[in-house]
Amino acid sequence: MKYTALKGVHDIFPPDIHIWQKVESVAKDVFTAYGFQELRAPVIESTDIFIRSIGETTDIVEKEMYTFTDKAGRHITLRPEGTAPVVRCFVEQHLYNLPSPQKFLYSGPMFRYERPQAGRFRQFYQIGAEAFGVAEPKIDAEILSMLKLFFERLGLKELNFEINSIGCPKCRPDYRKALLDFFSDRLEGFCPDCRRRYDQNPLRILDCKVAECIKLREGSPHVTNFLCTECREHFEALQSYAELLAIPYAINPEMVRGLDYYTRTTFEVTCKHLGSQNAVAAGGRYDLLVEDFGGPPTPAIGFAIGMERITSLLKLSADQDIPSPKVFIAALGESAGREGLVIAVRLRLKGLWAEIGYAGNSLKSQLRRADRLSAQYVFIIGDDEIRSGKVKWKLLSDGSQGEIGFNEIDTFLAVPPKA
Ligand code: HAM
Numbered sequence: 001m002k003y004t005a006l007k008g009v010h011d012i013f014p015p016d017i018h019i020w021q022k023v024e025s026v027a028k029d030v031f032t033a034y035g036f037q038e039l040r041a042p043v044i045e046s047t048d049i050f051i052r053s054i055g056e057t058t059d060i061v062e063k064e065m066y067t068f069t070d071k072a073g074r075h076i077t078l079r080p081e082g083t084a085p086v087v088r089c090f091v092e093q094h095l096y097n098l099p100s101p102q103k104f105l106y107s108g109p110m111f112r113y114e115r116p117q118a119g120r121f122r123q124f125y126q127i128g129a130e131a132f133g134v135a136e137p138k139i140d141a142e143i144l145s146m147l148k149l150f151f152e153r154l155g156l157k158e159l160n161f162e163i164n165s166i167g168c169p170k171c172r173p174d175y176r177k178a179l180l181d182f183f184s185d186r187l188e189g190f191c192p193d194c195r196r197r198y199d200q201n202p203l204r205i206l207d208c209k210v211a212e213c214i215k216l217r218e219g220s221p222h223v224t225n226f227l228c229t230e231c232r233e234h235f236e237a238l239q240s241y242a243e244l245l246a247i248p249y250a251i252n253p254e255m256v257r258g259l260d261y262y263t264r265t266t267f268e269v270t271c272k273h274l275g276s277q278n279a280v281a282a283g284g285r286y287d288l289l290v291e292d293f294g295g296p297p298t299p300a301i302g303f304a305i306g307m308e309r310i311t312s313l314l315k316l317s318a319d320q321d322i323p324s325p326k327v328f329i330a331a332l333g334e335s336a337g338r339e340g341l342v343i344a345v346r347l348r349l350k351g352l353w354a355e356i357g358y359a360g361n362s363l364k365s366q367l368r369r370a371d372r373l374s375a376q377y378v379f380i381i382g383d384d385e386i387r388s389g390k391v392k393w394k395l396l397s398d399g400s401q402g403e404i405g406f407n408e409i410d411t412f413l414a415v416p417p418k419a
Helices: 016-033 047-054 059-064 083-092 138-153 172-184 192-200 202-207 211-216 229-244 307-316 334-349 363-372 383-388 406-414
Strands: 044-046 066-069 075-078 102-111 123-132 159-165 249-251 263-271 279-285 300-306 327-331 354-356 377-381 390-395 401-405
Touching: 016 102, 016 123, 016 138, 016 307, 044 047, 044 083, 047 059, 047 075, 047 083, 083 102, 083 123, 083 300, 123 138, 123 307, 138 159, 138 229, 138 263, 138 279, 138 300, 159 229, 172 202, 192 202, 229 249, 229 263, 279 307, 300 307, 327 334, 327 363, 334 354, 334 377, 334 383, 334 406, 363 377, 377 383, 383 390, 390 406, 401 406
Parallel strands: 159 249, 327 354, 327 377
Antiparallel strands: 044 075, 066 075, 102 123, 123 300, 159 263, 263 279, 279 300, 377 390, 390 401
């Protein structure tokens, strides 16, 4: 019997794991410089939390949630995204009582029952950030500049920052009406989901992925033409801050995002090298969600980065730092093997990566392994070396070699002498 992973999920293991760890560590460094601290929320939550926040008529809630009933009959969902759990925690733990703004980062697996394809998985990983308590668009621009720095640190280029404002409850009714008017005479051609959404939530029609619907919505009214004065000023101020911080943004008035909780600013970072699933990061404001979850009125903004998409972009670039052993200790014979084992354990105590050869491996095969691991140094110990108290060393990068006393190994590895 051979077991395989489920459809749409994937294992992450060496050497790819090193790219993942690098992305995580760069995100942590950059986000920390912007004052974000880690928050770890559970992977499971009450289903209601996601229905209420993401929205009943969204694809995520209608089609993609992994929902089950537990043994006590509770409705539970594997989180399809990270914002709702963070907001639930923010309200439940009364984090709004702490000095504002509160800024959180998180990372981990998300689950959506989507049709798997390149860049789209059923279990995928996000790194996200959420900032609570600031309405002014300065923080929107800070978030974009944080993302810019993050991508720069990873050496990722050719990214587009697309921004939009989708208004607030004050400007929505006019826009909704304009959409209904626009769609009314062509409704027949839309997919059954969109026809249903026409009455329930016409904005969602703009997010439908069905080819006919995409075609039929060409020329539909742009939300930016319906913004109320406050939303328009907010959006203009965001653009001026974005210019101040040299964020290379473009306005995409057609971007509505697939989640209902957004108000005002929305954004996506896209890359043309990713094919149809081209968003590497996406987010926006959700100024009403904290209140909706029972907290005090608290403006908020955040985003999430898709790890699989970032790592696939990084894999395209040649220079990957794959960690390698500092030293490989090749030993011949039992007593040399014992000596090698003791040296390796001592070096590991100091945090150095040391590998040893194992019984039955010829010197040749041990050296081959050292080579395959790209060890920096090879130490060779045999009976002669034990007798003389010296170990032969070789630097694999240039082939230089020499001898040092067993008791000089630690200093040697700290500052190796010239051969
Ligand atoms: P989202 O646009 O649904 O937003 O997801 C954010 C990012 O996660 C996407 O741009 C993409 O890179 C990645 N992603 C989404 N679905 C998949 C999938 N099936 N497979 C692989 N990657 C995927 C959110 O999740 C919001 N919570 C972002 C946010 C935070 N808004 C405010 N705060």
